[in-house]
Amino acid sequence: MIITSSSTSVAANSTIILLDKCTTLSQVRQIHSYMIKTNLVTTHSLSVAKLISGFSESSNPSQAVMLYAHMLFCVHDLKGIEFSVPSVIKACGRSRAFREAHQILAHVLKTRLWYDPFVTNSVVRMWLELGEIELARKVFDRMPVRDLISWNSLITGYLRDVFMTMKVKDVVTWTTMISACVLNHRPRKGLDLFREMLRIGIRPDAPSIVSVLSAIADLGFVEEGKWIHTYISANKIDRSGSSFIGSALVNMYAKCGQIEHAYHVFRSISHLKNIGDWNSMISGFAIHGLGHEAIKLFLEMEMAELKPDDITFLGLLSACNHGGLTNEGQFYFQTMQVKYNMVPKIQHYGCIIDLLGRAGHLQEALRITYHMPLEPDVLIWKAILSASMKHNKVETARIAALRAIELDPEDSSCYVLLSNMYAKVGMWDEVGKVRTMMKKRGVRKIPGCSSIFVNGKVHEFLIGKAMDLGDNENVHCMIEEMVSKLKLEGYEPDLNQVLLDIEEDDEKESQLALHSEKMALAFGLMNIPHGIPIHIVKNLRICCDCHSFMQMVSKIYKRRIVVRDQNRFHHFENGSCSCNDHW
Known part of the structure; x- marks a missing residue:
C-alpha cells in the first residue's frame, strides 16, 4: 500500500480524535504504539503534541521529554511544534530533568520559538521550578517579549529563593x-504554604x-x-x-x-462596620445577581450615615447589571455624580455601558462610549462586542472587536469573541482569517476549564477530559446517561453554540456534550451525596447550552447546582436559575 500525503493527513486527524477520547494513560500508550508501527509518529507533529501533553500531566512526566526528543529526531512535518514545547518544558520541571532542560533551552534559542512569549515564559518557570534562579534571570533578560506573567514569575521566584534560604x-x-x-x-x-506554616507551629x-x-x-x-473561620474563632484571633x-x-x-x-x-x-465591610457585602450580592438586596443594603448604609466610595458604587452598578435592573442602574450612576459629587471612573462607565448593552439599549451604550470624558478601554469595547453579538449587530460587533484588539493585541478573548461572532452568522472564511491572525501574533485561546471539590481534592476538567486522565471513562458514561434522560424530557442541544465548521449534527452534539462544566457536573453527580449542593468553578463564561443543560439536570436529578463562571454565580434548582437568563 502506498501512503499518500492525503491519507497520512486523514490518519493523523483520526488519531487526534482518538487521543481526545482517551480516558486512561494506558490508552494513550496504546495509541503511541500504533503511531510508531504505522510510522505516523515520524510524519505529523500535531498528533505527537497531543501525546506529549498527556504524558506531561501523568505520574511519569519524563515520558513526555523522551517523546519530544524522538519527535525532533524523526518527525518530518514540525508544523505546530509550538504547541508541544510548553508541555515538555513543564515535564522537565516536574521530572527534575536538568540535562534535557538545557537541551530544550538550546533548541528554543535557535528557532522561532524564542519569539513566542508563551514558550519563553514556560522556560522561565521551568528554571524556577528547578531552583535555577540565575538561569531563569538570564532567560528573562534576553526575552524578546516580556509581559506581566514574565515579571510576576521572576519576582515570585526570587521571593521563593530568599524564602528557602532563610x-x-x-x-x-x-x-x-x-x-x-x-x-x-x-x-x-x-x-x-499556610498549611505548612501551621504544621511547623507558626501562629498566623x-x-x-x-x-x-x-x-x-x-x-x-x-x-x-x-x-x-473555625480556626479564627477557636484561637480567638481578634476580629475587632x-x-x-x-x-x-x-x-x-x-x-x-x-x-x-x-x-x-x-x-x-x-x-463598628467600616466601608470595607459594606462594600464586600454589596459586591457579594452583585456576583450572585441579587440586585434588589444590594440596593436595600446600600440604602441601609446611607441611613447609617456612612459615606459611600467609588468601590461602593462599582459594586452597586455591578449588582444592577447582573440583576438586569436597567432603570435602577441608570439612577445610581446619576446619584454618584449628583448627590455625592463623585467623578465616575472607567470601571463605572464599563458597568453602565454593559448594563445598557445587555438590555438592548445598544445605541445609548454607544453614545456614552463615544462621549464619555475618558478613552474607552478594552473592557468597554468587549462589552459593546458582547451586546452586539447578543442582538445580532454584526458590523458594530466587528468594529468593537477590532478596537479591543488594537488596545490589547495579546488578549485572546478579543479574537475569540470576534471569531465566535463570525461563526454565529456562518462567516467561516472570516473565522479562518481571525485564527490566522492569532497564529501569526502568537496569541493562544484560553481553554475552558472547570473544577470541582470532591473528597478533599480539586478535580479539574478540560473539554473532553479530566486533567489526571483517570476519571474520563465513567464521566463519559454519566454524560451519555444525562443526555439520554434530558432528551426524553425535551432537551434539544443548542447546536448554535458549536463555533466550529462542522457539518454533521451528531459531531456538534458530541462537542457540546464534552464541555468542561458538563464533565464536572457528571463527576459531581457520581461522587457527591444526594442533598449536598454541587459546586463548580469555570474560568470562562458558561455557554447557553450548558446553562439550559444545568437547569434541566437540577430538575430531573433533583439536585442543587452552583456554578461560578468568569462573571457571576448561577444557582440552579428545580429547573430554574437565579440569573433569570440574564448573564
Whole structure:
C-alpha cells in the first residue's frame, strides 16, 4: 500500500480524535504504539503534541521529554511544534530533568520559538521550578517579549529563593510569601504554604489570615474557608483588632457561593462596620445577581450615615447589571455624580455601558462610549462586542472587536469573541482569517476549564477530559446517561453554540456534550451525596447550552447546582436559575 500525503493527513486527524477520547494513560500508550508501527509518529507533529501533553500531566512526566526528543529526531512535518514545547518544558520541571532542560533551552534559542512569549515564559518557570534562579534571570533578560506573567514569575521566584534560604522564618515572612502567591494567581500554592506554616507551629496573625482567605476565595471552594473561620474563632484571633478579617470572610463566603453565610458573617461583625465591610457585602450580592438586596443594603448604609466610595458604587452598578435592573442602574450612576459629587471612573462607565448593552439599549451604550470624558478601554469595547453579538449587530460587533484588539493585541478573548461572532452568522472564511491572525501574533485561546471539590481534592476538567486522565471513562458514561434522560424530557442541544465548521449534527452534539462544566457536573453527580449542593468553578463564561443543560439536570436529578463562571454565580434548582437568563 502506498501512503499518500492525503491519507497520512486523514490518519493523523483520526488519531487526534482518538487521543481526545482517551480516558486512561494506558490508552494513550496504546495509541503511541500504533503511531510508531504505522510510522505516523515520524510524519505529523500535531498528533505527537497531543501525546506529549498527556504524558506531561501523568505520574511519569519524563515520558513526555523522551517523546519530544524522538519527535525532533524523526518527525518530518514540525508544523505546530509550538504547541508541544510548553508541555515538555513543564515535564522537565516536574521530572527534575536538568540535562534535557538545557537541551530544550538550546533548541528554543535557535528557532522561532524564542519569539513566542508563551514558550519563553514556560522556560522561565521551568528554571524556577528547578531552583535555577540565575538561569531563569538570564532567560528573562534576553526575552524578546516580556509581559506581566514574565515579571510576576521572576519576582515570585526570587521571593521563593530568599524564602528557602532563610534559617529563621517568622509569621511576617510566611505572610509575605502567601500574599505573593495570591497576587501572582497561585492561590493553591498560597494555601499550601499556610498549611505548612501551621504544621511547623507558626501562629498566623490577621494579615496572614486575610491572605489565605483571599486564596480560598480565588479557588472558590468553601470547605477550607469554613475551617479557617473555625480556626479564627477557636484561637480567638481578634476580629475587632483587624476589621479586614470580617471583610475577608464576607468576600470568601460570597465568592465560594455561600452568600447566606456571607450575610450572616456581615451581620455578626461586632465592631463598628467600616466601608470595607459594606462594600464586600454589596459586591457579594452583585456576583450572585441579587440586585434588589444590594440596593436595600446600600440604602441601609446611607441611613447609617456612612459615606459611600467609588468601590461602593462599582459594586452597586455591578449588582444592577447582573440583576438586569436597567432603570435602577441608570439612577445610581446619576446619584454618584449628583448627590455625592463623585467623578465616575472607567470601571463605572464599563458597568453602565454593559448594563445598557445587555438590555438592548445598544445605541445609548454607544453614545456614552463615544462621549464619555475618558478613552474607552478594552473592557468597554468587549462589552459593546458582547451586546452586539447578543442582538445580532454584526458590523458594530466587528468594529468593537477590532478596537479591543488594537488596545490589547495579546488578549485572546478579543479574537475569540470576534471569531465566535463570525461563526454565529456562518462567516467561516472570516473565522479562518481571525485564527490566522492569532497564529501569526502568537496569541493562544484560553481553554475552558472547570473544577470541582470532591473528597478533599480539586478535580479539574478540560473539554473532553479530566486533567489526571483517570476519571474520563465513567464521566463519559454519566454524560451519555444525562443526555439520554434530558432528551426524553425535551432537551434539544443548542447546536448554535458549536463555533466550529462542522457539518454533521451528531459531531456538534458530541462537542457540546464534552464541555468542561458538563464533565464536572457528571463527576459531581457520581461522587457527591444526594442533598449536598454541587459546586463548580469555570474560568470562562458558561455557554447557553450548558446553562439550559444545568437547569434541566437540577430538575430531573433533583439536585442543587452552583456554578461560578468568569462573571457571576448561577444557582440552579428545580429547573430554574437565579440569573433569570440574564448573564
